[in-house]
Amino acid sequence: MDSSYLIIVLSLSVLISYAFDLFSSRFKTPSVLLLLLLGVLIRQATSYLGVQVPFANAILPILGTLGLILIVLEGGLDLELHPEKYGLLRRTLLSSLVEIVGTTLLLAGALYLLLNDTFYHCLITALPFSILSSAVAVPSLSNLSGEQGEFVVYESAFSAILGVMAFNFLLLSRDSVLGAVWMFTRDTVVMALVSLGCCFLLLYLIGRINHRIKFLPIISVLFLVYAIAEIYRLSSLLLILIFGLFLNNTELFIRGRLNQVLKNDLFEKELDQLKNLTAEGAFVVRTFFFLLFGYVVVPRELIDPDALIVSALFVLIVIAWRWLTLRLTYRGSLRPLLWIAPRGLITILLYLNIPEDLRLVGFREGIPMLVVVLSSLVMMAGVVGYRGRVQ
Numbered sequence: 001m002d003s004s005y006l007i008i009v010l011s012l013s014v015l016i017s018y019a020f021d022l023f024s025s026r027f028k029t030p031s032v033l034l035l036l037l038l039g040v041l042i043r044q045a046t047s048y049l050g051v052q053v054p055f056a057n058a059i060l061p062i063l064g065t066l067g068l069i070l071i072v073l074e075g076g077l078d079l080e081l082h083p084e085k086y087g088l089l090r091r092t093l094l095s096s097l098v099e100i101v102g103t104t105l106l107l108a109g110a111l112y113l114l115l116n117d118t119f120y121h122c123l124i125t126a127l128p129f130s131i132l133s134s135a136v137a138v139p140s141l142s143n144l145s146g147e148q149g150e151f152v153v154y155e156s157a158f159s160a161i162l163g164v165m166a167f168n169f170l171l172l173s174r175d176s177v178l179g180a181v182w183m184f185t186r187d188t189v190v191m192a193l194v195s196l197g198c199c200f201l202l203l204y205l206i207g208r209i210n211h212r213i214k215f216l217p218i219i220s221v222l223f224l225v226y227a228i229a230e231i232y233r234l235s236s237l238l239l240i241l242i243f244g245l246f247l248n249n250t251e252l253f254i255r256g257r258l259n260q261v262l263k264n265d266l267f268e269k270e271l272d273q274l275k276n277l278t279a280e281g282a283f284v285v286r287t288f289f290f291l292l293f294g295y296v297v298v299p300r301e302l303i304d305p306d307a308l309i310v311s312a313l314f315v316l317i318v319i320a321w322r323w324l325t326l327r328l329t330y331r332g333s334l335r336p337l338l339w340i341a342p343r344g345l346i347t348i349l350l351y352l353n354i355p356e357d358l359r360l361v362g363f364r365e366g367i368p369m370l371v372v373v374l375s376s377l378v379m380m381a382g383v384v385g386y387r388g389r390v391q
Helices: 003-027 031-049 056-078 083-115 119-130 134-140 146-172 177-208 215-231 237-248 257-262 267-296 305-329 345-352 367-390
Strands: none
Touching: 003 031, 003 267, 031 134, 031 267, 031 367, 056 134, 056 146, 056 215, 056 237, 056 267, 056 345, 083 119, 083 146, 083 305, 119 146, 119 305, 119 345, 119 367, 134 146, 134 367, 146 177, 146 237, 146 345, 177 215, 177 237, 215 237, 215 267, 237 267, 267 345, 305 367, 345 367
16 A cells, blocks of 8 residues: 555544544543444445555554553543542442453353353453443543542543553463462552653653653653563553553652752653643554444454354343442442443453454454444433433
8 A cells, every 4th residue: 555545544544533532521421332333434444446455464563552551541641549539449449340250250150151161261362351341431421510520531431441450460360369369469569660760761751851751751661661561471450550640649648858969840740641642642543443343344243143142141241240339339329330331442452452362262253343332332322311311
């Protein structure tokens, strides 16, 4: 493909995604649905024209990993650890934990009854579908009260971290649960210490680098450490979360003489720039991830009756368990919070990362996309219905 045409395609993709974002904020239609639909339509158009996007299946996991890092960093940069937030932090952390554990067990039980594979394989397959997507949920918060909006922001950030850590733990426990507990605890402690060291170093660099290009090298360092940690199966997302929390709550960690060494007068302004860069980077990566995922999905897998039934069952279980979880952890009206349980990038990425020998025999490949679509439609209907009652 000529480079000029490639530039046109990439630029149009970003502009269309931006238009989808504006459209979704106005009409409460999740932009992920529009991006997936556009990806499917592009697949049909390229097939008709005899054109193929090269290496699509190989690029997809890379984009997903980059998107996951940026989403978690964006979430960490949004979380405030002030004393008045401690109650909210405890409740959202508990909500995320209970929702992931309960949903995973229920979905795994359903898969075990349906497919009669080992329960361990069912757990590995079910876990990705228990994680709330901040990329889909957060843009839907404009009509929610401040308390409900904060609850979703914190809950989705914790859900991403806990979900990925639980997924890594399940992979480690393939041979021995006790061995997995030891390795998981050891790796988490090591990664937390490495993360704190990186935080102090990167904060020092932010205050000392005078070059006009400052944040891309720092984000590249985060990507580098994340990739090295992933090779050794460490809890690499802890680095990203701790870095985001550290920068957004420096007053809790940097005091006295350290404050003079590690911070400068322009720090708050620079922090805003980093937040903007992270948000825009996450937007671009999400755009191409969902477009490409829509492109690689085989359309006939989306109309498979078995896939449709299982996907609808998954969403029903997710909403039912979410109702119980919110009853235990949330103080106030559950509407429309109950319906804001979309699945998205992390669900797809973790599912794609299940090793071949742990794949669930008989599990339809169209289910991940169908669950993303159905859960987003449920969220859209719940938010629009709530807005109509309020008005």
